[in-house]
Each structure stands twice: as C-alpha cells, then as structure tokens.
Amino acid sequence: MKKTIEKEQSSRIERFLVKFTLTYFILYIYPYGFEYIYGLKTDTISVWEKITIWFGKTFIGWDLYQNSLNKGFDSKYDISRFLLIATLAILLSVLWTFINSKIKFKYDDKLKEILKVVLRYHVGFTLVLYGLAKVFMTQFGQMDINRLEGTIGDHSGMSFLWTFMSYSKFYTMTTGWVEVIGGALLLFRRTTFLGAFILFIAMVNVVIIDIGFDVSVKYFAIHLLAMVIVLLLYYKNRLLNVFVYNKIAVPEVEISLLSRSKYKKIAGYLKTILLLLFAISSYFFVEESLGYYKNNEVPSLTGVFTVNQQKINGDSLTTPNYKKWKNFSLNGSSWRIGYLSLKKGDESDNLFSFKADTIKKELKLYRDGDTTAIPNLLKYKKEKRNTFVFEGIVEGDTLKLYTERKGLEDYRLMKDIKWVRDME
Structure with missing residues (x-):
C-alpha cells in the first residue's frame, strides 16, 4: 500500500514536471528562439x-530601458524574462493540474511526446544553423591582420575565444559538423537518441567554453544544453544500463505522436x-x-x-604629427575587405575604402567609404619582397x-600544420 502511494506521488510529480517543462520551453522559445527563420523580426511578434520591463522593476528592482535592453546577450532583460517565464510556467502548470483533477482525461504519454517533438525540432534547427556558421567560417570569422597585430592583453575573454576559433579552420569546421550532424539526427524519430547523445557532448563543451571565456550568450547555451538533457532523459534506462549497471540495453521503440495512418501521412507531408x-x-x-566576407x-x-x-608636402622634418602616417593596414579585417585603416x-585612427588597380599599380582612397566623393590617389611600387x-x-x-609590409605569411601563427616537426 505504501509503495503504491509513493508511486502515485512520484507519478504526480513527474506529470507536473512535464507540464512545467513544456510550458517553460514554449514560453522561452517564443519568439526569440525562432532565429532559424530567415527574415523574421522577432520584436514584431x-x-x-x-511585461518583462515591469516584472524586472517590480520584483527584482531593476530599471530596464527599452533602448538598451541587450536582448539575448546575458542582460538584465534576459534574466528578468527567464524568471518571468519560470513564474508563469509554475502558475500555468498548477492551474493545468487543477483542471486535470476536475476533468479526468488521460494524455500523459501524448504530452511527453509533444515535449519531445518541440525540443527535437527546436534544438535540431538551431544547432544545424549554428553548425553551418562554423562550417562556413562565418560565426567567428577568419584570422586577419588586425587580430594578429592585437596583443593578448587587449582582448576580452570573448574576443580572445573568437581569435582562438578563427585560427584553426580544421577545429572550427569539425565542431560545426558535429553540431550539423547531431542537429540533423534530432529531426528524425529513429535517430533522436544518437543525435541527443552527440549534442550532449557538444553542448557541454560549448557551455564550459562560454562560461570560461565569458561569452555573452551563456544563458542561451545553457538552455540548449538543458533541452538536450531533457531529450536524453527519455532514454535514461538505456543510458543507465550501458554506462552504470553494465547490463544489456533493451531496444526502445520510438512512439509516434499520431496513431492513425491517415494522420501520419499528413504529418509526413507537413514535415x-x-x-x-x-x-x-x-x-x-x-x-x-x-x-560579409568579400573576396x-x-x-x-x-x-x-x-x-x-616619409615626405609630406616635400618636407620630412617639420610636418605636424596629425599629418604624419605612422602605419596603415590594407584589408586588415577579414570582414572589411577593401578598407585601409590608418x-x-x-595616434588618431582614420578609415578609407579603397579600389586597387594592380596593372596601373594605384589605389583610389575614399574617406569613410564614401565612393561618391572625388578619390584620393596613391601610386605604389614594390622595391623588395616587403x-x-x-x-x-x-x-x-x-x-x-617608404614602407615595410608585414603580410599574413610573415606571422609565425600562420605557418602550416607540421606533421613531422623536425622537417623544414
């Protein structure tokens, strides 16, 4: 009798947690999680x-201003919204449970499957998109002159990580393919476990890195990891048998949300x-x-x-500092190709866009990228290698x-991978 009561209590807690988890994640995803929908401006919907500004001020004591909310970047607005949707999820789950107690209707298994489907597609779409950004080297950019010239001490943790990731195409693209493959596997019921397992390892690594390097999207990564963990909980018996109990893992049949063949066919078309x-x-x-990364x-x-x-206006001695050129970079930033930074x-910084004519060996310079203005003209001549x-x-x-050039090939960091260390 005691065991029956305990089992019923455990079942009630589980049902409540499913309701809370589903409600929380739906509120969390809407609408800022829909970043995989191209062209959607989430603020419009x-x-x-x-309500978040009101909640933050009333219950946390934070003044939030509409013109500086920093949505999605570990801001006070984000924390206020997380606490708000957690509160709403609890209240709605309590109300939901109360209504269930009055109207007897069994749908617990269906509810679990709805939660599973929501998480599968959201995590799958999100990580495929972020994985592609790594595969095509657009998330972190590519190593460029500006990064190579910067000092370690000038970096924030996040910019240091971006430099680290941009250095190695092999590492960044590999992590991208892991996210793409794991995310794609989540989009199909039969491969959900494998996809969730792969992405659990990937997202643990991402969360550790984001915390360790103080990346400003830590909460975003933590939420994705939490979603993956929830998906893995559907397979907890299999995981425990393999990794803890050293038992045979019994194959599990993936339950379809729809039972009738007619509805399954319609769902197949919609998918x-x-x-x-x-x-x-x-x-x-x-x-x-x-x-953003032009050729x-x-x-x-x-x-x-x-x-x-240098000679400026024929004088090399009395030219004032505000006219002297100290150094300049051409194509110094990988995402600002076609710019000269002077x-x-x-110590003042000046920016010009430029157009090069390698036949005439000349540069047309436009202040601040204004190509409608009359261009400044610089001819160049290469005397020695650099x-x-x-x-x-x-x-x-x-x-x-009279200048000396230092190109990408002149930096030690840009040397090729050596498979045999003592061969030149």
Whole structure:
C-alpha cells in the first residue's frame, strides 16, 4: 500500500514536471528562439518587452530601458524574462493540474511526446544553423591582420575565444559538423537518441567554453544544453544500463505522436514541407553571412605597412604629427575587405575604402567609404619582397611614403600544420 502511494506521488510529480517543462520551453522559445527563420523580426511578434520591463522593476528592482535592453546577450532583460517565464510556467502548470483533477482525461504519454517533438525540432534547427556558421567560417570569422597585430592583453575573454576559433579552420569546421550532424539526427524519430547523445557532448563543451571565456550568450547555451538533457532523459534506462549497471540495453521503440495512418501521412507531408522551408532559410542565412566576407582581390597588398620614412608636402622634418602616417593596414579585417585603416602620428585612427588597380599599380582612397566623393590617389611600387613606396595626394597633402609590409605569411601563427616537426 505504501509503495503504491509513493508511486502515485512520484507519478504526480513527474506529470507536473512535464507540464512545467513544456510550458517553460514554449514560453522561452517564443519568439526569440525562432532565429532559424530567415527574415523574421522577432520584436514584431514579441509580447514580452513591456511585461518583462515591469516584472524586472517590480520584483527584482531593476530599471530596464527599452533602448538598451541587450536582448539575448546575458542582460538584465534576459534574466528578468527567464524568471518571468519560470513564474508563469509554475502558475500555468498548477492551474493545468487543477483542471486535470476536475476533468479526468488521460494524455500523459501524448504530452511527453509533444515535449519531445518541440525540443527535437527546436534544438535540431538551431544547432544545424549554428553548425553551418562554423562550417562556413562565418560565426567567428577568419584570422586577419588586425587580430594578429592585437596583443593578448587587449582582448576580452570573448574576443580572445573568437581569435582562438578563427585560427584553426580544421577545429572550427569539425565542431560545426558535429553540431550539423547531431542537429540533423534530432529531426528524425529513429535517430533522436544518437543525435541527443552527440549534442550532449557538444553542448557541454560549448557551455564550459562560454562560461570560461565569458561569452555573452551563456544563458542561451545553457538552455540548449538543458533541452538536450531533457531529450536524453527519455532514454535514461538505456543510458543507465550501458554506462552504470553494465547490463544489456533493451531496444526502445520510438512512439509516434499520431496513431492513425491517415494522420501520419499528413504529418509526413507537413514535415517534408517544414524541412524544405528550413533548408531554404538556412541557405539564405549562409549566403548573407558569407556576404560579409568579400573576396580579397589584392592578397599581395594585404598586410600592415610600417612607415619608415616619409615626405609630406616635400618636407620630412617639420610636418605636424596629425599629418604624419605612422602605419596603415590594407584589408586588415577579414570582414572589411577593401578598407585601409590608418594610424597617424598623433595616434588618431582614420578609415578609407579603397579600389586597387594592380596593372596601373594605384589605389583610389575614399574617406569613410564614401565612393561618391572625388578619390584620393596613391601610386605604389614594390622595391623588395616587403618594401613598398607609396606616392600621391591624399586629402590635399602630397605624400611619399617608404614602407615595410608585414603580410599574413610573415606571422609565425600562420605557418602550416607540421606533421613531422623536425622537417623544414
């Protein structure tokens, strides 16, 4: 009798937790989790902003301002929303349980499957998209002159991680493929366990890295990990038998949410359409991301140029610092190809877009990227391997610059992988 009561209490707790988990994650996903839908502006369909601001001020004592909410970046707004939806999920689950006690209707297994389907598709879509961003090297960018010239001490933890990830295409693309494969496996019932297992390992690593490097999307990663853990709980007996009890894991039959063949066929068509729409959306996301990284048309000029000697308006001695050129980089940033970044003698930073003519050996410079203005013109001549002379008129000043270039190939960090260490 005692065991029966305990079992019933345990069953009630489990049913309540399923209701709470489903409600919480649905509220969490809507609408900011729909980032895998290309072109969707989540703020236009969000109902959270005003109520979250009110909740944060009333119950936490935080003043949140609409023009600086920093949504999705470990902000006070995010924490306020998490606490709000947790509170709502508890209240709704209590109300749901009360209604169930009055209206007897058994659907516990169906509810578990609904939760499973919601998490499968949300986590699957999200991690396929983020995995593709790593596979195509758009999430962290690529190693460039600006990163190579920066010092370690100037980095935040997050920018240091971005530099670390951008260094190795092999590592970044491999982690991306793990997320793509794991996410894709979640989209099918028969491979859900394998996908969840792969993504559990991947997301534990992501969460540790995000915390360790103070990445500003820690809560986002933690929520994804929590969703994966919930999916793995559906297979807890199999996991315990294999990893703890050293027993044979009995094969499990994946239960379909729909029982009638007619409904299954309709669901199959809808799933095909859904996956097709997701594939189209992913294509546009990748294409847009790749658009930030234009092709480098002048790799031979890419680098940082140190000005060793200069004549400005025919004078090399009395030129004021605000006119002197200290150094400049061409294509210094991988996501700003076609730009010249100049540091002058007074440490001021100046930015020009440029168009190169490698036949005439000249650069047309436009201040702050304004290509409608009359261009400044610099002709260049390569004297030695990394020695260049630039000559022309920039913003009314006649320049002659003797420079030394340092390109990507000149940095030790950019050397190729060595499979045999003692061979040159």
